[in-house]
Amino acid sequence: MYLIFFMITYIPNIVFAIFLALGIGYFTKNVKKLIRNIRLGKEADVHGDKGQRWKNMSRIALGQTKMVVRPIAGLMHIIVYLGFVIINIEVLEIIIDGLLGTHRIFAFMGGFYDFLIGSFEILALLVIIAVVVFWIRRNMIKLQRFIKPEMQGWPKKDGNLILYIELVLMLLFLTMNATDYQLQQMGAEHYSKAGSFPVSQFIAPLFDGMSQGTLIVVERSAWWLHILGILFFLNYLYFSKHLHILLAFPNTFYGKLKPNGQFSNVEAVTNEVKLMLDPSADPFAATTEDDEEPGKFGASDVMDLNWVQLLNAYTCTECGRCTSECPANQTGKKLSPRKIMMDTRDRLEEVGKNMDANGGTFEPDGKQLLDDYISREELWACTTCNACVEACPVSIDPLSIILEMRRFLVMEQSAAPSELNNMMGNLENNGAPWPFNQMDRLNWAQEA
């Protein structure tokens, strides 16, 4: 008897706890998958100044420094970002209320609470404005960078879906407050006066004339939809470019510290070249350290990339700032650095699903990143100018993937374009990319 009574009184709390557990549980499962997939990558060189790394993260991700290179998008984004982070403080209260069946449990903070709720409301309004601006940019102004070929299909839908979700969440938040405000005015039981409602008080008149019962239904529905929406959103992240809201932080932390122009030297090559140049060197000295499989040079698939490059792929916001600065793309070549990142992520997801289906091991599927996703034509169009790297607001390095794949083409397949093979032949024989004799290298000094 007592148990049934207990159950009935606490049904909302129990339902809430179940949703919360499901929401967080599924999210955790996907985060584990995410980590597993990123770990498929090779070791990356992430040594170097930790202090500098923290600084980069706080400047670039927290401080949004590279976002504002494009002032409108940058400003709007700062609003959405701050709004989202700050309004989510409210989610803490919502979760506690949901679990304990309390209402606005932090109300005891008095004036400070009013201030908090008031600021959340103003931020929510700003977020709505920013989201509308984002939507207009995507769908009415049709900015170049949002309508490139790689944005067709899911990426385009994803871009808009996120905006709709954010919009709906903000509207629910304000509706919840507006009806709450009405109920507070009525002096409804359970709805003690708390909070200030600088924005929702203007929505409140919409609910004038509703009975207390109806208002409670509206308020409760908004409350439930809002928190369920947030749980949905949390779980949507993994399937979206919106994963960046979490990964922007580690990604900027592990971003490249060296000068942009410095490309890694392949250590395995160093060992071999040393042997070639110095026949007296001990051939075993170099190999004892890593007597794993001889390893292949460069990358033809995602497992050949390093884990930072894979983290990059999951972090990409698909904003296209890289592509819009890319000289190859600007002049109509197929190469788009954004596509390089999106392809890497898509292939990595495919590999991950393959592993899920095969009990955790990857069964070769006859596909790879090269050719099946990224064409040679794209790879050879790159001028290695670093414009994409410089442009990326979350420290992604598409160029490093392009280079790694060129390495595979050249060192594993000897599949460079023929003119480049000529150039390299000259280099090997004459020490210059043109067919001139090294002995003529100083002739200029004799010329007038």
Place this chain on the structure above:
Amino acid sequence: MNVPTMASLFAEGKQPEVLFWVGCAGSFDDRAKKITKAFVKILNQAKVSFAVLGTEESCTGDPAKRAGNEFLFQMQAMTNIEVMNGYEVKKVVTTCPHCFNTLKNEYPGLGGNYEVVHHTTFLKQLLEEGKISMEGGSYRGKRITFHDPCYLGRANGIFEAPRELIQKLDAELVEMKSCKKRGLCCGAGGAQMFKEPEEGKKDVNIERTEQALETQPEIIAAACPFCNTMMTDGVKNKEKEASIKVLDVAELIADAEDL
């Protein structure tokens, strides 16, 4: 023109203060050789103690590395490092941003540790030390736009040295719509210099030349032999070679000094 080689100085038991790394373009390309000579004239004028490797110099390996041929790059690098370490080279100056980047950033990991400076930085230092003077002369008031070489600017953060030099000529420095960190590539990097571009609407050097022409310059200044070639071709393509010159910063200074 006085161009000592490391070998000849070594034979006399001498060690120059700085090695001038000429690079492949600077050694063989007709247009780039003019830049090399202009720079040497300035070095002579400023009485800089320098030498070149001459026939002992070999490509840094940059185009091989960017094309993906790490083997060839490292072979080149180690051979060059052996030569330079043999001469106990401490400081290197070069007129090519690709050589600059490779020597400065990628050689240390293979045992080549030198202080590497680009010629624009070097010239700026000479100016500050009073070893050269630039009194504008023929460039006073001329409209000059500067094209940032990717491997000098974005790759290594050097944006100001060439600009300061141009301003010292009393010239009017005008910036293109994309410059400095956001400067557009000339289209030559990453070994593109040595191949036909992929299919597209336009060549990169034409796009960049159009940006330069928008500033209505009398001179397009460059600081890289490859950029120079690309921009020169671009200006020719636009049939503007009669009114617009493409010159290296070193050439501007040598001219101004009437060397």
